[in-house]
Amino acid sequence: MKTRYIAAALAALALTGFVTAQQEADNVAAYERAEIMLKRGQEAATLTCEGKDACDRAWQLTQVSVQQESGMTVRLATDTTIDI
Numbered sequence: 001m002k003t004r005y006i007a008a009a010l011a012a013l014a015l016t017g018f019v020t021a022q023q024e025a026d027n028v029a030a031y032e033r034a035e036i037m038l039k040r041g042q043e044a045a046t047l048t049c050e051g052k053d054a055c056d057r058a059w060q061l062t063q064v065s066v067q068q069e070s071g072m073t074v075r076l077a078t079d080t081t082i083d084i
Contacts, residue, residue, distance in 0.1 A: 019027075049055040059079070066082050067074045076083040 047058055049058050063074055063077050063082055066084065070084050072084040074082055074084055
């Protein structure tokens with residue numbers, strides 16, 4: 001009797017890692033949608049500023065906004081990257 005329970009448990013564990021072709025296709029589609037949305041967001045967030053002071057101020061405000069909107073602390077901010 002115990003052997004059956006162990007075999008059933010092992011079968012259940014093996015099936016939990018099983019991904020169907022449809023699930024894989026759904027995962028790929030979701031990833032592609034996320035990439036498209038990220039690209040659109042990056043394009044919409046593009047800012048043209050005039051002069052170093054204006055650009056520095058815009059970048060400073062961007063860092064503050066990212067920290068406030070994400071609810072996370074900015075770990076590293078450079079002149080091109082914000083890492084949270």
